[in-house]
Amino acid sequence: MDFRNREAIHEGRNMTAKLSGISYGLSGLPGTLNGIPACLLADSGSDFNIITLACALTYHMKINTSTRDADTIPIANGSELQIIGRTVAEWRFGDSPNQIHHIDFEVVLQCTENAIVGYDFLLKTGSFEKQKKSRFCGMPCSRANGLLIYRIGTVHHRLTMLARPYGERDWNHMQAFPDSGAQGNIMSVTSVHLYGLTAGGSDTVFIFPDGTELNSLGRVKMQLSLGRDGTPITTIFEIMRRCPHDVILGHDFVFDNHVYSDHAHLLTEACSKGRFNLVGLKRHKQNRLITEGL
Numbered sequence: 001m002d003f004r005n006r007e008a009i010h011e012g013r014n015m016t017a018k019l020s021g022i023s024y025g026l027s028g029l030p031g032t033l034n035g036i037p038a039c040l041l042a043d044s045g046s047d048f049n050i051i052t053l054a055c056a057l058t059y060h061m062k063i064n065t066s067t068r069d070a071d072t073i074p075i076a077n078g079s080e081l082q083i084i085g086r087t088v089a090e091w092r093f094g095d096s097p098n099q100i101h102h103i104d105f106e107v108v109l110q111c112t113e114n115a116i117v118g119y120d121f122l123l124k125t126g127s128f129e130k131q132k133k134s135r136f137c138g139m140p141c142s143r144a145n146g147l148l149i150y151r152i153g154t155v156h157h158r159l160t161m162l163a164r165p166y167g168e169r170d171w172n173h174m175q176a177f178p179d180s181g182a183q184g185n186i187m188s189v190t191s192v193h194l195y196g197l198t199a200g201g202s203d204t205v206f207i208f209p210d211g212t213e214l215n216s217l218g219r220v221k222m223q224l225s226l227g228r229d230g231t232p233i234t235t236i237f238e239i240m241r242r243c244p245h246d247v248i249l250g251h252d253f254v255f256d257n258h259v260y261s262d263h264a265h266l267l268t269e270a271c272s273k274g275r276f277n278l279v280g281l282k283r284h285k286q287n288r289l290i291t292e293g294l
Helices: 053-058 119-124 130-135 189-194 251-256
Strands: 018-020 026-033 036-042 050-052 072-074 080-093 096-108 115-117 137-139 147-151 157-165 172-178 185-188 204-207 213-215 219-225 233-240 247-249 267-269 277-283
Touching (some): 050 053, 053 080, 053 096
Antiparallel strands (some): 026 080, 026 137, 050 115, 072 080, 080 096, 147 277, 157 172, 185 247, 204 213, 204 277, 219 233
């Protein structure tokens, strides 16, 4: 998810309070794909590795269209992306060019990013480890005015933490879906009601992989804590109608708080169906609060 509503939400970051909300980019993995320099979008929220047909042909990949376990991948807006084949490519990380990895890609005709690697690949290659942080690079967004949510699949993990409305004292338990492919945090309408939150205005529009758009219903602010002794993290959420998860924690939250390394013990298993949720956000010219459906 690519938030382009650059409000001063990072104001007040200090040793006792952190703020996590709108991000300025995503993380990519530089290296070579079939011997050609490339940068893959790193999406911990994906069950799949995805590559577009044009990109696969550019990198000299042979596409197998004869056997497909699934013809489509559901996306966050209820639509589906058509799988037109599968391919395998050789990958070398920029920080370890002598080691070869093989990536199994699902090939799609079009997507907002050319090549995306998911949770299993990131885990298998140790990319979540703290010492591998330098292997990532900043990745420019594909839309200048959009908020893109790179959510490929519903990986079987939820982060268990404490949560409370901003300004209140009592903590409640929360389970959230960590997603390094989302440039911001998202919450469902149901969760807004559950936690008794009051929505503020938002000029954000979600953009899905198939190009369709959906207005954000507003914006809420909460405090989260990774354990009872954790520092409260003030967190901004955009509200999505028919959100694929109750709560999604985006790129900055995942990386700033080392979710997959320092807090892996807080991850729990959750059964879910594979999905590709790539969503973007762009701004309207004027701020507004959309209350329909809240």
